[in-house]
Amino acid sequence: xxxxxxxxxxxxxxxxxxxxxxxxxxxxxxAFIAIGFxxxxxxxxxxxxxxxxxxxxxxxxxxxxxVGGVTFILGFAGCVGALRENICLLKFFSGLxxxxxxxxxxxxxxxxxxxxxxxEWISNFFLQNIxxxxxxxxxxxxxxxxQKMNHCCGxxxxxxxxxxxxFSCNGTHQSREKCGVPFSCCIPDPADSVLNTQCGYxxxxxxxxxxxxxxxxxxxxxxxxxxxxxxxxxxxFIFIVISLLQMVGIYLARTLIADIEKxxxxx
Numbered sequence: 001x002x003x004x005x006x007x008x009x010x011x012x013x014x015x016x017x018x019x020x021x022x023x024x025x026x027x028x029x030x031a032f033i034a035i036g037f038x039x040x041x042x043x044x045x046x047x048x049x050x051x052x053x054x055x056x057x058x059x060x061x062x063x064x065x066x067v068g069g070v071t072f073i074l075g076f077a078g079c080v081g082a083l084r085e086n087i088c089l090l091k092f093f094s095g096l097x098x099x100x101x102x103x104x105x106x107x108x109x110x111x112x113x114x115x116x117x118x119x120e121w122i123s124n125f126f127l128q129n130i131x132x133x134x135x136x137x138x139x140x141x142x143x144x145x146x147q148k149m150n151h152c153c154g155x156x157x158x159x160x161x162x163x164x165x166x167f168s169c170n171g172t173h174q175s176r177e178k179c180g181v182p183f184s185c186c187i188p189d190p191a192d193s194v195l196n197t198q199c200g201y202x203x204x205x206x207x208x209x210x211x212x213x214x215x216x217x218x219x220x221x222x223x224x225x226x227x228x229x230x231x232x233x234x235x236x237f238i239f240i241v242i243s244l245l246q247m248v249g250i251y252l253a254r255t256l257i258a259d260i261e262k263x264x265x266x267x
Contacts, residue, residue: 010085010259018082018252022093026075032068036061039138058129060138070100078253085260094253101246106196108239123221126155133182143182146220148226153185156219158204158211161185170203179204185215 039061074096081089111118133140147153154160161167161181169179179202186199201216211217228235 010256010263014252014256014259015082019079019089019250021249022075022078022082024075025071026079027129028069029068029072032064033072036065036068039064043137049086058125058132058139058142059136060142070096078249081253082171082256085256087257087260090257090260094250094257095097097246097249097253101243101250104239119225120222123155126220126238127160130154130160131165132254133164134166144182144194147182147184150220150223151216152223153181153216154219155221158185158215158217160219161204173240177201180207181215187214187216208253 074093075095077089077096080086081093123203129139129143133143158181162169165171165173166175166177167180177200181200181203183195183197183199185203186196189196200215203211208217
């Protein structure tokens with residue numbers, strides 16, 4: 001049986017478990033923020049902050065900074081709240097994690113219920129970023145990675161690259177990439193020891209039946225729709241692990257809060 005004496009103290013077990021749980025997130029958040037600002041400095045954004053609003057597509061650095069910022073704040077509140085036995089910070093920590101969990105659950109349910117609308121939104125989002133492909137190096141690398149990993153080209157088909165001014169077959173522009181596709185659309189040749197970044201040049205000047213010999217003709221949205229059912233268990237496992245980690249954080253915080261309140265009340 002457990003007895004609480006008059007000189008009871010907050011459980012060191014919960015206190016340092018809470019600290020250890022959060023120090024990882026605190027450091028990870030700081031690393032994400034540092035990487036984000038480093039990426040911006042490489043692009044010259046920190047020297048001219050107006051460039052942040054000039055990008056017409058999605059800047060992946062924003063995602064890194066937002067994730068890093070939220071993770072850093074959570075880690076800070078959890079670590080300091082545990083060490084200083086600060087109920088306010090611990091309540092903020094558990095409340096924010098609870099809100100994030102509720103948000104994740106809501107997004108997952110809405111994605112299942114409104115599948116067609118989500119599919120259309122993702123397709124429009126991809127097309128918007130195809131237009132801005134050459135505007136930002138990080139966006140360019142992200143799209144190239146998606147196309148290479150999923151063996152796809154464009155949102156629905158290779159002709160989606162007509163939306164980009166450099167790859168468009170329309171107009172009078174003199175771009176060398178006119179009527180082509182990015183190299184990430186090309187079917188890799190095992191014989192090539194050096195990456196051929198010009199493999200997509202003039203591909204769409206040829207007849208469509210000849211495309212499949214040189215580039216991927218499947219769009220990335222259909223590729224994603226095929227990938228998801230095949231990897232449903234993996235996605236579900238990742239979601240469950242993240243949810244369990246969040247629940248553990250909330251449990252540790254609420255248990256520590258209850259312990260602190262009991263000790264203070266006993267005094």
